[in-house]
Structure formats: structure tokens, C-alpha cells
Amino acid sequence: MTQIFAHRGYSALFAENTMSAFLxxxxxxxDGLELDVQLTKDGEIVVIHDEKVDRTSSGTGFVKDFSFKEIRKLNANKKGVKKEPIPSLIEVFEWMKSNKIMCNIELKNGLIPYEGMEEKVIELIRKYGLSDRIIISSFNHYSIVYCYRIAPEIETAPLFIEGIYMPWIYAQSIRAKGIHPKHSAMSDNIFINTMxxxxxxxPYTVNKDTDMHRLFNINCTAIITDDPIKAKRIRKQYEKRP
Structure with missing residues (x-):
């Protein structure tokens, strides 16, 4: 049965990449969460998508230029009533001790080469005993190959915007156990052959009914969506099948 990963948490209804969206x-x-990590000036791992805090918080500037203490003062719930801090990865892992949810961590190191990010993330995963519940992904494939080298027990998955020829061959060559393509970039046939x-x-980010039907129909491994409730409702129609 196709798993449902909530993209930046339940971001269709709650502020993305906040503890509220994850809860x-x-x-x-x-079945799982997808979240993004970057590093503060003093090397703390924080959960935020953009390199700058402007779009999703009350602040302005680059994540890398804030200390952890400074970034925690910002409100990550711009449109809502309740003030929400930008979470640390530690906070997410503390909460994950109370459930069985999977977590796809996207390393946002395509534009800014955060020094030591892979080691820091892996150290935390191991500290919390979450190696079998985490998938590390990135558009920076050098980074996930490095993650595999230092932590072969943690699953990796390259992210793609474009289609790629025989993606399973590529995944096998970099020792990745999965691929996270843009849902419209590859055909059903390529997805099926890969599996x-x-x-x-x-695939990401699957929000339209027609796209969900397409992927549940081929029993895709998982979909990454902003709306897990809608995805569950549509998935139900496919659960009866043998």
C-alpha cells in the first residue's frame, strides 16, 4: 500500500515546517513527514525550507547568518494567530520518540554548502536511534553519497526535477534505496520499472486528485503531499483491491 508523507508537515492547513504541522x-x-534542514551561524540544525527566513517567518535574512537563539525568536506562523518558533531537528526527534512516524529529511545544501551538515544530522539520527525511520534526500547528490559512505545503515534518496534515463540504474550506482522525483517528470512505466x-x-509534491489517483493506481511506494487527509481519502478507494 502506498505510504503518505506529509510535505513540510500538514502544510495545506498549518504553517509549513512547524511542530504544529508535524503533530x-x-x-x-x-505514514511519514518530509522536512527540510539548514544550519544556523552557530551550527544548530533547524527545520526550514528556504535559505532565507523571509517567506516563512517574521524575520529577514539568511538562515546561516542567525544564531540559534536569534532564529528561535522569529515567528514561523506568519499567517496564523499562534506564534510558532522555527523548530530544531532535536525538537522533532524528541517528539518522534512518542510515535512510529517515518521522516524524510531533505538536506538544503544545494546553494549553500553547509560545512559538516551531513555529520551533524547523522550524529543526531544515531543518538535518537532513528536510523530505520529516516530517509535522507537532497538535490545535492554528492551530499547523499557522502551520507551513505559515513552511515550506510540510513536510507538515502536523490531528488530530481527532470526525468532521468533508467533511474534505478542511477540509484543503484550511488547506493540509494529510493528516488524522489517530481511527480510529473517520469511516466508510470518508469516508476513501475524502478520499483x-x-x-x-x-514522488513530490502530489496535491491534485488526478495525480493521487495515478500514483495510487500503480501502487507507488509513497507520495509526498501537502494534504494527508485528502490523500488518505483517495487511497481508501484502492485499499480494497487484492
Whole structure:
């Protein structure tokens, strides 16, 4: 059965990449979360998508120029009533001790080469005993190959915007157990061939009914969506099948 990963948490209804969005994704019955990590000036791992804090918080400037103490003062819930801090990865892992949810961590190191990010993330994963519940992904494929080298027990998955020829061959060559393509970049046939070759396929960001039907119909490994409730409702129609 296709798993449902909540993209930046339950971001269709709650401020993205906040603890509220993660808690609500779990309440909604998502199988997993997808979140993004960057490093502060003093080397703390924080959960935020953009390199700058401007779009998703009350602040302005680059994540890398804030200390952890400074970034925690910002409000990550710009549109809502309740003030929400930008979470640390530690905070997410502390909460994950109370549930069984999976977590896809996207390393946001394509534009800014955060020094030591891979080591820091892996050290925390091991400290919390979460190696079997985490998938590390990135558009920076050098970074995930490095993660595999230092922590072969943690699953990795390259992210793609474009289609790629025989993606299962590529995944196998970099020792990745999955691929995370843009849902519109590859055909059903390529997804099916990839899965038949033992590589998980978790396309992003799947929000339209027609796209969900398409992927549940081919029994895709997982979908990454902003709306886990809608995804669960549509998935139900496919659960009856043998």
C-alpha cells in the first residue's frame, strides 16, 4: 500500500515546517513527514525550507547568518494567530520518540554548502536511534553519497526535477534505496520499472486528485503531499483491491 508523507508537515492547513504541522500530520494519519534542514551561524540544525527566513517567518535574512537563539525568536506562523518558533531537528526527534512516524529529511545544501551538515544530522539520527525511520534526500547528490559512505545503515534518496534515463540504474550506482522525483517528470512505466528493480519511488509534491489517483493506481511506494487527509481519502478507494 502506498505510504503518505506529509510535505513540510500538514502544510495545506498549518504553517509549513512547524511542530504544529508535524503533530497534525501524525493526527491525520500520515505514514511519514518530509522536512527540510539548514544550519544556523552557530551550527544548530533547524527545520526550514528556504535559505532565507523571509517567506516563512517574521524575520529577514539568511538562515546561516542567525544564531540559534536569534532564529528561535522569529515567528514561523506568519499567517496564523499562534506564534510558532522555527523548530530544531532535536525538537522533532524528541517528539518522534512518542510515535512510529517515518521522516524524510531533505538536506538544503544545494546553494549553500553547509560545512559538516551531513555529520551533524547523522550524529543526531544515531543518538535518537532513528536510523530505520529516516530517509535522507537532497538535490545535492554528492551530499547523499557522502551520507551513505559515513552511515550506510540510513536510507538515502536523490531528488530530481527532470526525468532521468533508467533511474534505478542511477540509484543503484550511488547506493540509494529510493528516488524522489517530481511527480510529473517520469511516466508510470518508469516508476513501475524502478520499483520492480527494488528502488522505492516517492514522488513530490502530489496535491491534485488526478495525480493521487495515478500514483495510487500503480501502487507507488509513497507520495509526498501537502494534504494527508485528502490523500488518505483517495487511497481508501484502492485499499480494497487484492
Amino acid at each position: 497534525e500530520a501524525e493526527k491525520a494519519g500520515a 520492480e528493480n527494488g528502488i522505492a519511488v516517492r
